[in-house]
Amino acid sequence: MSPFKGQTGLKRILNASGYSFDGLRAAFTGEAAFRQLVLLNVILIPVAFWLNVSRVERALLIAVCLLALIVELLNSAVEAAIDRISLDRHPLSKNAKDMGSAAQFVALSMIALVWAVILI
Numbered sequence: 001m002s003p004f005k006g007q008t009g010l011k012r013i014l015n016a017s018g019y020s021f022d023g024l025r026a027a028f029t030g031e032a033a034f035r036q037l038v039l040l041n042v043i044l045i046p047v048a049f050w051l052n053v054s055r056v057e058r059a060l061l062i063a064v065c066l067l068a069l070i071v072e073l074l075n076s077a078v079e080a081a082i083d084r085i086s087l088d089r090h091p092l093s094k095n096a097k098d099m100g101s102a103a104q105f106v107a108l109s110m111i112a113l114v115w116a117v118i119l120i
Contacts, residue, residue: 031076041065057118064114071107075100
């Protein structure tokens with residue numbers, strides 16, 4: 001059991017929410033890619049509501065946009081952890097960062113694919 005896990009109930013939920021907002025703030029202020037994805041979401045999500053599509057299609061259009069934000073948060077977390085361990089170049093560090101980047105590429109490809117399939 002981790003010494004950092006001691007709260008239960010409402011106090012735990014409030015603490016976790018604070019940590020989550022801290023993470024969003026850190027990503028927004030420190031990661032240009034996250035800010036770019038937020039901008040993309042600010043554009044695409046309202047467009048999804050404007051389009052004449054079914055509710056399921058609208059949900060998919062929005063879900064893939066939000067998924068890309070989630071993947072970027074995880075990618076940024078991996079990069080931060082790798083950099084915390086060492087700033088030295090190492091093949092395993094490169095692999096971890098490249099895999100995070102590849103995950104983001106797949107997420108962005110999903111946005112393009114889902115939007116294209118629904119709109120075309």
